[in-house]
Amino acid sequence: MKRLLKYSVYYLVVLVFIGFNAALLDSLKYEKPVEEEIKPKIVLISHVYANPYWKQVRLGAEKAAKERGVIVDFQGPESASVEEGIKLIKMAYAARVSGIIAYVQDETRYNDVINKVIEGGIPLVTVDSDAENSKRLAYVGTDNVEAGRVGGREVIRQIGTEGKVAVIMGGKSVKNQIERVEGFKSYISNNSSIVIAAIESSDSYLLEAELAARKILTQHPDVKALFCTSALDGLGAAKAVKSLGLTGKVKIICFDDLPETLDNIEKGIITSTVVQQPYVMGYKAVNIIMDNIEGKTTKGLFITDVLVVDKENLDEFRKQQQEYYNENQ
Amino acid sequence: MSSENSNRNTITKTSSLRNKFIIFAVIIILPIATSNGVSLIMSNRISNIYNIMMNKMSITNEIKNNLNQSFFHFNQYILTNAEESKRLYKFYYDKAVEDVMALQQDSDIRSKYILRDLLNSLGSFKEAADRTIEIYDDRSGVDVYYDEYVWTKEIVSYCNTFISMLSDSYFDYNVNIYKGLKQKQDYINRVLMAYIIVALMLSAIYTLLFIGDITRKLKELVSASEKVVKGDFTYHEGERTYIYELDILSEAFRKMITYISKYIESLQEKAELERKLQDEKMKLLRYENALKVSQLKILQAQINPHFLFNTLNCISQTAVKENAHKTESLIRAVAGILRYSLSMMDRNATLEEEVNIVKQYMYIQKIRYEDRFEFNLKINVDLKKVVVPAMTLQPFVENAFIHGIEPKEEGGVINIEITEQGSFCTILIEDTGCGMDEGMLKEIMSDSPEQRPVGHTTGLGIRSVVQRLKLMYGRDDIFSIESKKGFGTRVYLKIPIKE
Numbered sequence: 001m002k003r004l005l006k007y008s009v010y011y012l013v014v015l016v017f018i019g020f021n022a023a024l025l026d027s028l029k030y031e032k033p034v035e036e037e038i039k040p041k042i043v044l045i046s047h048v049y050a051n052p053y054w055k056q057v058r059l060g061a062e063k064a065a066k067e068r069g070v071i072v073d074f075q076g077p078e079s080a081s082v083e084e085g086i087k088l089i090k091m092a093y094a095a096r097v098s099g100i101i102a103y104v105q106d107e108t109r110y111n112d113v114i115n116k117v118i119e120g121g122i123p124l125v126t127v128d129s130d131a132e133n134s135k136r137l138a139y140v141g142t143d144n145v146e147a148g149r150v151g152g153r154e155v156i157r158q159i160g161t162e163g164k165v166a167v168i169m170g171g172k173s174v175k176n177q178i179e180r181v182e183g184f185k186s187y188i189s190n191n192s193s194i195v196i197a198a199i200e201s202s203d204s205y206l207l208e209a210e211l212a213a214r215k216i217l218t219q220h221p222d223v224k225a226l227f228c229t230s231a232l233d234g235l236g237a238a239k240a241v242k243s244l245g246l247t248g249k250v251k252i253i254c255f256d257d258l259p260e261t262l263d264n265i266e267k268g269i270i271t272s273t274v275v276q277q278p279y280v281m282g283y284k285a286v287n288i289i290m291d292n293i294e295g296k297t298t299k300g301l302f303i304t305d306v307l308v309v310d311k312e313n314l315d316e317f318r319k320q321q322q323e324y325y326n327e328n329q
Numbered sequence: 330m331s332s333e334n335s336n337r338n339t340i341t342k343t344s345s346l347r348n349k350f351i352i353f354a355v356i357i358i359l360p361i362a363t364s365n366g367v368s369l370i371m372s373n374r375i376s377n378i379y380n381i382m383m384n385k386m387s388i389t390n391e392i393k394n395n396l397n398q399s400f401f402h403f404n405q406y407i408l409t410n411a412e413e414s415k416r417l418y419k420f421y422y423d424k425a426v427e428d429v430m431a432l433q434q435d436s437d438i439r440s441k442y443i444l445r446d447l448l449n450s451l452g453s454f455k456e457a458a459d460r461t462i463e464i465y466d467d468r469s470g471v472d473v474y475y476d477e478y479v480w481t482k483e484i485v486s487y488c489n490t491f492i493s494m495l496s497d498s499y500f501d502y503n504v505n506i507y508k509g510l511k512q513k514q515d516y517i518n519r520v521l522m523a524y525i526i527v528a529l530m531l532s533a534i535y536t537l538l539f540i541g542d543i544t545r546k547l548k549e550l551v552s553a554s555e556k557v558v559k560g561d562f563t564y565h566e567g568e569r570t571y572i573y574e575l576d577i578l579s580e581a582f583r584k585m586i587t588y589i590s591k592y593i594e595s596l597q598e599k600a601e602l603e604r605k606l607q608d609e610k611m612k613l614l615r616y617e618n619a620l621k622v623s624q625l626k627i628l629q630a631q632i633n634p635h636f637l638f639n640t641l642n643c644i645s646q647t648a649v650k651e652n653a654h655k656t657e658s659l660i661r662a663v664a665g666i667l668r669y670s671l672s673m674m675d676r677n678a679t680l681e682e683e684v685n686i687v688k689q690y691m692y693i694q695k696i697r698y699e700d701r702f703e704f705n706l707k708i709n710v711d712l713k714k715v716v717v718p719a720m721t722l723q724p725f726v727e728n729a730f731i732h733g734i735e736p737k738e739e740g741g742v743i744n745i746e747i748t749e750q751g752s753f754c755t756i757l758i759e760d761t762g763c764g765m766d767e768g769m770l771k772e773i774m775s776d777s778p779e780q781r782p783v784g785h786t787t788g789l790g791i792r793s794v795v796q797r798l799k800l801m802y803g804r805d806d807i808f809s810i811e812s813k814k815g816f817g818t819r820v821y822l823k824i825p826i827k828e
Contacts, residue, residue: 013356013531016527017359017360017528020360020363020520020523020524020527021359021363023520024363024364024367024517024520024521024524027513027516027517027520028367028370028371028517030374036438038438038441038442038445041442041445041446071442073442090483090487091450091487091490091491093453094449094450094453094454094483094484094487094488095445095446095447095449095450095453095487095491096449096450096452096453097446097449
């Protein structure tokens with residue numbers, strides 16, 4: 001018995017020593033990083049780098065890039081800046097990347113650089129915002145006039161064909177904002193007798209949007225609905241409506257699907273939102289570039305649909321969004 | 330490592346002191362060696378990474394300098410139109426490209442992408458710069474090559490952006506690796522610490538057990554030695570240690586003590602034996618001495634035996650001639666006694682022979698004293714079995730006559746009874762004579778050699794007969810006597826029967 005104990009103690013000691021040595025040797029193992037193959041690169045230049053909307057564009061682009069064997073380099077100015085945007089395109093051009101997907105912040109100022117890139121033999125696709133008069137290969141994005149019309153239809157669906165509405169737009173000189181308002185106006189005037197009481201601009205700032213909404217609601221208490229053409233306008237309007245105790249009385253129809261927007265829909269503060277499909281845009285844009293690189297000339301406009309999300313299809317919509325995220329993990 | 334069953338004489342050799350020290354050394358040295366080795370490797374790695382990072386950073390910096398030099402000389406050329414500047418612009422450009430290519434060989438994936446961008450940008454720079462120079466060389470005005478010149482300048486700034494991105498990338502990459510290594514090193518340090526602590530504890534326990542083993546055994550040996558010094562040879566070997574050498578020592582000590590005690594025992598036995606031998610010798614000497622004394626006495630008493638026997642023969646024949654048959658048989662009896670006493674003096678005889686002599690003696694006395702006494706002989710034993718020194722019985726009978734019957738006017742009876750009692754033969758010689766008082770008994774039994782027996786045939790006194798018997802049988806209870814004045818005397822002899 002004693003002998004057995006003695007031997008087991010010996011073996012235990014030996015095991016402990018082996019264990020320690022093994023642990024040390026194991027930790028010395030140097031895992032060599034996997035040699036990744038260097039792939040062609042497509043530069044995706046966003047409106048603003050840290051924007052959730054653009055994050056979805058990026059996810060779609062990356063999905064397509066994975067499928068087509070390229071990588072996407074997602075770039076963008078820290079804050080909206082035409083110079084910065086142009087510089088990024090130029091840089092990508094100087095670095096002779098395989099393709100450029102760019103958001104056009106200012107059509108007139110972008111045309112030259114876009115043409116230069118195309119002349120230099122690098123495929124360029126505009127996304128979300130177009131430069132129609134440039135030589136860009138294609139545009140992928142929402143038809144903002146059409147989106148405005150969808151918004152108009154939703155407003156009529158919510159308040160009927162009579163009454164007053166007000167519009168809050170992101171920027172008075174921003175092309176897509178103008179187009180959306182245009183589309184909205186034309187749909188309303190053609191299909192109803194709704195009067196547009198006011199059009200205010202927030203320049204896409206949350207605080208400005210809230211102030212604009214308050215202004216409208218105090219000046220025009222009989223406004224039945226607020227139509228907001230950019231993402232933050234909707235949130236600002238929601239804040240104002242909530243603080244004025246007009247929840248439910250004043251409908252808010254806005255744009256885009258920020259998480260806060262969806263939360264507000266869930267709470268019933270925002271009635272519904274016109275949602276673009278940034279994921280599809282990114283996905284499509286990369287595919288167009290790749291098609292062109294591979295010799296299949298693809299040009300023109302590629303319009304992505306807009307959806308209207310309200311309380312009823314909110315869950316379904318969220319599920320879809322989640323899937324996009326999961327795909328890229 | 331000894332087993333309980335192991336033979337006491339064979340100690341398993343597996344656990345010698347040397348092995349113990351080797352194990353101890355291994356316990357101590359192994360962790361220290363391992364930890365040193367591991368630390369060395371880790372610090373090597375860290376310094377390697379640092380070197381690689383510094384190297385890459387310096388090359389990156391070199392690219393930047395070369396690019397700027399190249400651009401500077403390009404500028405110079407545009408300003409001065411000096412061929413040397415053009416050459417230097419190309420030279421520095423080539424150097425920058427070379428450096429980029431060199432870095433491309435061994436970089437992480439992120440840096441590789443940046444390097445590709447950088448290389449392409451450098452290409453664009455060259456392209457744009459060359460075009461600028463081309464236009465410039467055509468002697469065109471500033472307004473013509475201005476756009477290209479600005480573009481070139483822009484590209485240089487992009488290149489610089491890429492270079493700083495590259496630096497960042499390298500830095501991040503190596504910092505990550507360094508962080509990983511640092512983490513790993515922390516982990517390793519913890520493991521090492523645990524390892525060394527465990528090893529130290531183990532060696533401490535091992536040493537304590539080891540020293541305990543040694544001191545216990547040594548104490549045991551010391552106490553055993555102290556006992557031996559006091560003359561106690563009982564050494565109990567205690568528990569076996571796990572140290573071969575100590576076991577051997579204790580085993581040897583145990584054996585030594587055993588041997589010494591055995592030796593001492595045998596010495597004692599020998600001494601005892603020698604003492605006994607000495608005693609035997611003494612006894613023999615005394616016996617011989619007694620024999621010599623009696624022989625001497627016989628010699629003193631004897632006349633020339635031949636003369637005596639011849640004379641007795643002559644008398645016997647004369648008696649036959651004269652028809653004196655009684656005289657003749659009387660003489661023959663006397664001759665028989667004399668012959669027996671002379672020839673058997675230094676030999677043993679059977680009791681039968683003794684009794685015969687007594688009978689002859691009685692015959693003579695019968696004729697001499699006629700009816701003054703009665704003689705009864707009662708034998709209840711096989712006389713041939715009992716051996717006694719010759720002339721043992723006769724002196725007692727004679728004594729009965731001399732001190733019992735002879736002095737008594739009215740005479741008496743002499744009875745001899747020989748009976749067997751177990752392994753002894755008891756001889757009773759009884760007379761109803763005048764008996765003896767205390768003083769006479771003492772006189773008879775006295776050991777003084779001067780005391781000469783009075784009136785005995787052979788000159789042998791009771792005392793010497795008894796002494797002979799005692800010496801022969803080595804017993805003291807052979808003889809006893811009781812006597813009463815006026816009633817008679819009884820002598821008992823207790824002779825062992827020797828089969």
